Amino acid sequence: MDDTDQALESAARRWVAQRHRFEDRQHLAPDRRRHDPALWRSLAELGWFAVATSETHGGFGLRPSSIALLCQIAGSALLTEPLLSCGALAPQLIEALGDATQRSKWLPDMLQGTRLVVALVPPDQDVGPGVTLTADGRLQGRLEVAVDADIADALLIPADGRLWYLPVSASGVQRQPYPLLDGRGAATVHLAAAIAEPLADPERRFADAMAQARALAAVAVASDSLGLMQSAFDQTLDHLKTRRQFGMPIGSNQALQHRAVDAYIRIAESRAVIDEAVAALCGNAPPVEAARAVHAAKALACENARKLTQEAVQMHGGIGITEEHPASHYLRRARVNAQWHGAEDLHLAAFVRAGGAPTPQEI
Numbered sequence: 048m049d050d051t052d053q054a055l056e057s058a059a060r061r062w063v064a065q066r067h068r069f070e071d072r073q074h075l076a077p078d079r080r081r082h083d084p085a086l087w088r089s090l091a092e093l094g095w096f097a098v099a100t101s102e103t104h105g106g107f108g109l110r111p112s113s114i115a116l117l118c119q120i121a122g123s124a125l126l127t128e129p130l131l132s133c134g135a136l137a138p139q140l141i142e143a144l145g146d147a148t149q150r151s152k153w154l155p156d157m158l159q160g161t162r163l164v165v166a167l168v169p170p171d172q173d174v175g176p177g178v179t180l181t182a183d184g185r186l187q188g189r190l191e192v193a194v195d196a197d198i199a200d201a202l203l204i205p206a207d208g209r210l211w212y213l214p215v216s217a218s219g220v221q222r223q224p225y226p227l228l229d230g231r232g233a234a235t236v237h238l239a240a241a242i243a244e245p246l247a248d249p250e251r252r253f254a255d256a257m258a259q260a261r262a263l264a265a266v267a268v269a270s271d272s273l274g275l276m277q278s279a280f281d282q283t284l285d286h287l288k289t290r291r292q293f294g295m296p297i298g299s300n301q302a303l304q305h306r307a308v309d310a311y312i313r314i315a316e317s318r319a320v321i322d323e324a325v326a327a328l329c330g331n332a333p334p335v336e337a338a339r340a341v342h343a344a345k346a347l348a349c350e351n352a353r354k355l356t357q358e359a360v361q362m363h364g365g366i367g368i369t370e371e372h373p374a375s376h377y378l379r380r381a382r383v384n385a386q387w388h389g390a391e392d393l394h395l396a397a398f399v400r401a402g403g404a405p406t407p408q409e410i
Contacts, residue, residue: 051107052116058093059117063124069373072125081127081232082198084160091160095130099139099263104154109139111263111328115270115321122274122384125376127231129165129195131267133157136166136260137203143256144210146247153212164212165199168260170389178238180207185219186243190236194387197224197232204243208253211243218242229379262337264388265345266324272352272384273317279359279377280310286363306358313351320344335401342398346391352381 048056066089072080090096098113100106107113114135121130128134141153141164156162167190178188186206196202201214215222219241224234284307287298297303324344327337356378360367367374385391 048112048116051110052113055094055098055113056116056120059095059120062089062093063120063126067124067126069125069376073371080230081226082129087128087163088160090128090130090134091158096134096138096158096160099135100142100154100158104142104150105158106138106142109142111266112325114263114267115325118267118270119274119277122271122380123278125230125275125373125380127229129163129198131264131271132165132167132195133163133199135267136168136264137164139263140166140168140203140210140256140260141246143252143259144246144248146249149212149244149246163195163198163200164203165193165195165201166203166260167193167196167205168257168264168388169205170261170265170393178204178206181240183240185240186211186213186238187240188238190238192233193236194227194231194233196222196234196236202236203246205253205257209248210246210253210256212246213238213241213243227383229376229383231383261388262328262341265341265394266321266328268384268388269317269321269324269344269348272348272381273314273321275377275380275384276310276314276317276348276352276355279356279374280307280314282373283307283310283359283362303362306362310355310358313355317344317348317351320347338401339398342394342401345389346394346398349381349385350391353378353385356381 066086075083094107095117097106098110098117101108117134118131121128138154138157141150141157145153153162153164157164177190178186181187186204190196190204193202196215199215201212204211204213213220219239221237221239222234223237224232226232284298287303287307288296290297298307320340321344324337324340326332327340332340356374360374360378363372363374366372369375389397
């Protein structure tokens with residue numbers, strides 16, 4: 048962690064403690080709990096959206112370590128704002144594939160938190176799922192479970208080997224928004240000959256930029272899972288120390304102590320694989336090695352988060368399943384993360400294809 052990451056972490060944790068406490072969030076109206084424009088702009092002022100944009104356009108450069116760090120804090124705080132899709136992936140893709148005019152037109156508003164541009168990045172393919180290009184260059188098709196598209200001003204859609212900038216107010220765009228299990232949101236997007244602007248991609252970097260975006264997304268979701276794991280564990284440990292039955296803390300029960308140790312190990316091993324993946328993205332690791340590290344981090348951290356949060360709910364007892372207690376919220380967020388940007392089986396299969404393990408036929 049360098050000085051920039053230390054400054055970002057210090058400011059972010061202070062902001063969470065002052066502006067995004069769980070108890071305060073629970074009293075907000077549902078629409079503000081999903082997305083608060085004033086809160087989003089305050090994140091922009093803290094520099095949360097500057098970690099995927101070059102210094103030329105007001106950012107810090109592309110910093111995978113900072114993206115992972117901020118996503119970890121977001122998971123810990125149960126932040127439902129579109130940090131990954133709008134604050135990291137969209138700026139990174141516009142920076143990589145847009146020309147000078149497009150970058151100047153879109154990036155300033157995004158960095159200031161006044162424009163929500165959602166990057167739709169399929170985890171396992173280079174084209175938008177169900178989206179095709181008509182003969183006259185319009186987008187046609189349907190996007191299922193487009194996370195954060197429910198609150199977007201514009202979408203970045205990969206189709207026909209290019210990335211397309213599509214305002215949601217454009218003719219031919221219809222959205223069916225809905226909440227996800229954990230309070231974040233998504234939409235089904237219907238495209239009927241919608242007119243979009245292709246990113247110029249002057250250096251023909253589409254394939255590389257999308258691969259980089261997929262890797263960043265996988266590590267970011269894994270980091271989010273690490274953050275929620277740590278908070279769920281800390282609260283559970285406090286519960287085991289303070290909840291008393293038969294005159295003694297329930298944490299004196301050896302079986303619960305063993306379960307707490309198992310949870311601690313899950314956090315430690317998840318942190319280790321995520322650190323390795325972040326280092327691979329920040330350094331000059333060979334492509335195969337970097338791919339293995341990313342797939343391992345996403346598969347292991349999200350699976351560990353699911354198991355740990357289930358344990359946290361169980362060890363809290365009946366209160367752990369209520370809407371008023373954060374344990375149930377951590378569990379739901381872990382379940383969403385397990386599917387977002389590629390489920391465990393997808394990443395394990397990709398890990399095998401990258402040479403990380405023998406196939407069943409080779410054993």
